Amino acid sequence: MNIKILGPGCKNCQKLYDMANEIVEELGIDAKIEKVTEFKDIASYGIMKTPGIVINEKVQVSGRVPSKKEVKELINKNL
Incomplete structure (x- = not known):
């Protein structure tokens, strides 16, 4: 599985990276x-607002920090 956190390095981007x-x-x-x-x-990836999370080259969420539960569900769905 390949997970990418899209963002310039702001605190929300780092929070999403740490959560993943x-x-x-x-x-x-x-x-x-990465x-x-x-x-x-x-x-x-076609997103204009960060942070974003891409799993296996498909944009899952952009423009907000999803909950830990949501990220876990996205990862499980893409296994």
Whole structure:
């Protein structure tokens, strides 16, 4: 599984990154989590508001920090 956190590095982006790492560890799954901070790379996903979360190259959420429960459900749905 490939998870990308889209954002310039603001506190909400970092919060989402930390949350994704925590959930992956809790679930015990093999996932690569990376930060995407370059605007052109973020824009290539078609989102204009950050933070965003992309799982397996599909945008799941953008423009807000989802709840931990929501992120966990998104990860489970994309396993």
